[in-house]
Amino acid sequence: MPRKLVLDVDTGTDDAVALMLAALHPDLELLAATTVNGNVEVAHCTDNTLRVLEWIGRPDIPVYEGLARPIARCDFPTPRAAKRDAKVHMEVLPLPEAKGRKQRLPAPVFLTEVFAQNPGEIALVAVGPLSNVAAAIALDPAFVGNVAELMIMGGAIDKSNVTPSAEFNIWADPEAAAVVLGAGWRKATMVPLDAIHEALISLDQCRRLRALSSPAGEAAAQLIEYRIAGYQANQPTGVPDTAPVHDALCIAALVDEKVIATRHLNVVVETKGEYTIGRTVVDHERRTSRPANCHVALHADRDRFFDILLANFAKRA
Numbered sequence: 001m002p003r004k005l006v007l008d009v010d011t012g013t014d015d016a017v018a019l020m021l022a023a024l025h026p027d028l029e030l031l032a033a034t035t036v037n038g039n040v041e042v043a044h045c046t047d048n049t050l051r052v053l054e055w056i057g058r059p060d061i062p063v064y065e066g067l068a069r070p071i072a073r074c075d076f077p078t079p080r081a082a083k084r085d086a087k088v089h090m091e092v093l094p095l096p097e098a099k100g101r102k103q104r105l106p107a108p109v110f111l112t113e114v115f116a117q118n119p120g121e122i123a124l125v126a127v128g129p130l131s132n133v134a135a136a137i138a139l140d141p142a143f144v145g146n147v148a149e150l151m152i153m154g155g156a157i158d159k160s161n162v163t164p165s166a167e168f169n170i171w172a173d174p175e176a177a178a179v180v181l182g183a184g185w186r187k188a189t190m191v192p193l194d195a196i197h198e199a200l201i202s203l204d205q206c207r208r209l210r211a212l213s214s215p216a217g218e219a220a221a222q223l224i225e226y227r228i229a230g231y232q233a234n235q236p237t238g239v240p241d242t243a244p245v246h247d248a249l250c251i252a253a254l255v256d257e258k259v260i261a262t263r264h265l266n267v268v269v270e271t272k273g274e275y276t277i278g279r280t281v282v283d284h285e286r287r288t289s290r291p292a293n294c295h296v297a298l299h300a301d302r303d304r305f306f307d308i309l310l311a312n313f314a315k316r317a
């Protein structure tokens, strides 16, 4: 039986690749996508998500819009101004306008309801700022216990991408991330930048995706090529003609746990430091007695990841 999941996104070029993989993989049943302020304003995240799902022939997957601002820092800079990486994401993805519309229910309400109706049966994969997940926790004390497993793209140990200390998804709503990581899930996995940068996608691999001549293959090639150009210009990866495709790695790891290598560790989020807001403090040397709360991906298998993309993007819905 396919594994059921809900995907929380801030679409976003890499979120788009994650959505396509989650919607097309035969071992997964994507019940819904929820959107959150992040790479672009939430209304654009919703519109982009609808475009992606229609482009690959999955307009049946409902999209719920969530928080337009972080849970505590309503005066935080707008995502684009803060992230300064318009060369990696686009306000509007280059796909045909969507015919479908978002659902009426706000994303955090939908999250509490769908997990309450299926306790312990659905995975939640969150690949944007954690505002919706924190709001769902605040709405329903039973929410955390109803989630079979949480997988997040976020955080970093030795790397960073928005300040010298922090990764974007955690930095963009640090109070939400602190609540989520401290919530006591049945199982939580964090895929940080360190693992993701071991699974970079190259221009040559984009050519192989395009050669599939499928909607997903063509869109993935175009979006990842755009990312590669942006990364090489602004934040080179150290490997020529490559870029990380963060969010898609989480989906690949959900279907094949060998895609990442994890350790069960304690992770907390810095919310006060003058220079360190949004830092994930990973106790990988076990310097504290704080209990392990998260399976942290320390490594990733680049070939395994790409093989999953290639095998599943050949398909049509």
Ligand code: RIB
Pocket: 010, 012, 013, 014, 015, 038, 039, 127, 128, 129, 153, 161, 167, 168, 169, 246, 247
């Ligand atoms: O830091 C990378 C993460 O931030 C990715 O999820 C990207 O889509 C943005 O949300």
Ligand code: CA
Pocket: 009, 010, 011, 012, 014, 015, 038, 039, 127, 128, 247
């Ligand atoms: Ca994202």
